[in-house]
Amino acid sequence: MHRGKGLKFVGDSRILAPEAREKKLPKDYSEYPGKTEAFWPNFLLKEWMVGAVFLVGILCLTVAHPAPLERIADPTDTSYIPLPDWYFLFLYQLLKYSYASGPYTVIGAIIIPGLVFGGLLLAPFIDRGPERRPSKRPLATGFMLLALAAITFLTWQSVATHDWAAAERQGKIVEKVDIDKTSEGYQIAKANTCITCHGDSLQGGPAAPALTKTGLSADEIAKIAKNGFKTMPAGVFKGSDEELKKLSEFISGLGK
Amino acid sequence: MLNKLYDWVDERLDITPLWRDIADHEVPEHVNPAHHFSAFVYCFGGMTFFVTVIQILSGMFLTMYYVPDIKNAWESVYYLQNEVAFGKIVRGMHHWGASLVLVMMFLHTLRVFFQGAYKKPRELNWIVGVLIFFVMLGLGFTGYLLPWDMKALFATKVGLQIAESTPFIGSYVKVLLAGHEHIVGAQTLTRFFAIHVFFLPAVLFGLLAAHFIMIRKQGISGPL
Numbered sequence: 350m351h352r353g354k355g356l357k358f359v360g361d362s363r364i365l366a367p368e369a370r371e372k373k374l375p376k377d378y379s380e381y382p383g384k385t386e387a388f389w390p391n392f393l394l395k396e397w398m399v400g401a402v403f404l405v406g407i408l409c410l411t412v413a414h415p416a417p418l419e420r421i422a423d424p425t426d427t428s429y430i431p432l433p434d435w436y437f438l439f440l441y442q443l444l445k446y447s448y449a450s451g452p453y454t455v456i457g458a459i460i461i462p463g464l465v466f467g468g469l470l471l472a473p474f475i476d477r478g479p480e481r482r483p484s485k486r487p488l489a490t491g492f493m494l495l496a497l498a499a500i501t502f503l504t505w506q507s508v509a510t511h512d513w514a515a516a517e518r519q520g521k522i523v524e525k526v527d528i529d530k531t532s533e534g535y536q537i538a539k540a541n542t543c544i545t546c547h548g549d550s551l552q553g554g555p556a557a558p559a560l561t562k563t564g565l566s567a568d569e570i571a572k573i574a575k576n577g578f579k580t581m582p583a584g585v586f587k588g589s590d591e592e593l594k595k596l597s598e599f600i601s602g603l604g605k
Numbered sequence: 606m607l608n609k610l611y612d613w614v615d616e617r618l619d620i621t622p623l624w625r626d627i628a629d630h631e632v633p634e635h636v637n638p639a640h641h642f643s644a645f646v647y648c649f650g651g652m653t654f655f656v657t658v659i660q661i662l663s664g665m666f667l668t669m670y671y672v673p674d675i676k677n678a679w680e681s682v683y684y685l686q687n688e689v690a691f692g693k694i695v696r697g698m699h700h701w702g703a704s705l706v707l708v709m710m711f712l713h714t715l716r717v718f719f720q721g722a723y724k725k726p727r728e729l730n731w732i733v734g735v736l737i738f739f740v741m742l743g744l745g746f747t748g749y750l751l752p753w754d755m756k757a758l759f760a761t762k763v764g765l766q767i768a769e770s771t772p773f774i775g776s777y778v779k780v781l782l783a784g785h786e787h788i789v790g791a792q793t794l795t796r797f798f799a800i801h802v803f804f805l806p807a808v809l810f811g812l813l814a815a816h817f818i819m820i821r822k823q824g825i826s827g828p829l
Contacts, residue, residue, distance in 0.1 A: 386639070411697025417700075422758035423758075433763060434749050437742075444767070473731050481722070
């Protein structure tokens, strides 16, 4: 096969014999020593089989872990803690550090990623030597390992500092339960600041679960209102016993 | 019968070289995992392409149900997820495929990098490959908004803020993507849909074609 002015291939699999190099023509595959295999159909068949196994793996994954869907976007909800998909976490985390955010956002958002991705894009022109082994290219190998370590660290930091329980709560699809806001029970809830954390439709918030469809009995609700539960402090409810009874029966009955 | 049909077309259009150039070549020993198991590192590029094909096919089926407007987008995804037969599987494949394609592409990039396979004469193919990487990240970013749920909306707001912080052109980039200086809403969703479904795939196909043509032209890099 004729190849223009004769490209020089560095470490090309088809250049082995010196005479082939003299002619500046790569050897034909048929002259290549070693156990070559025809792509069509032999090798492709093997690839196809690996692909089939891989596909079954993906299908199992989709059955075991369906794609998540949070509640419909509500731009008015300012308390929502945003989180990008996992492959952008490193960038998201970088922008939390003081010299990469605020007045320095341009450093974290543009300069550092620009240098990293620019370096990646121009790697063949920065790492110009003929050596291909990683050990013979200490700078290229070193910078890539550094970048890998940085991305791993930032992603891990982001995952470790994120409140996953709150994230699950804030995104949950909550079935709307009609609440009679003129009812006595709701008025008591309002008076005792329940709705500050649990939301004005008792739909829950970033720091507190929904009070609809709790599945708890009135007695259990009353106990939590008085003694607190997990992050909820004791003594939030300040009314009389009679009010407590009305309140707990009201909440217990929501969405039943 | 098929042979005759093939011959009939081949006689008129000479189609044999078309597929022979693509399919008729030898796979060298050093990239064949059947001979050296460690050669599995050469599979990541093919895996990336395989998952990309899954993304294209599953995405085509998703658009049969998806409605890109803020009133119906979430409803249509919810319906697809919970009511449509196998909707959960198709959406799941697209969701997990997005992550897998990035993982496979990242591993492929590392293989090529650590083997120094981007060196002369393959510089151009490396550049095209990195551009494919950017396009894939763009597809991930734009696709994340489309279900129009809470995490989608707020992640997009953060992403647009990052785009806005670009010096000089930041605010123009943001308006181009979001359709408005401040509101992330109906315009943003339709624009992201158009970018995700038409613009970026078109760019991707061009780059993939260039990537593969260059591989066939130059052959795979030799053993270390």
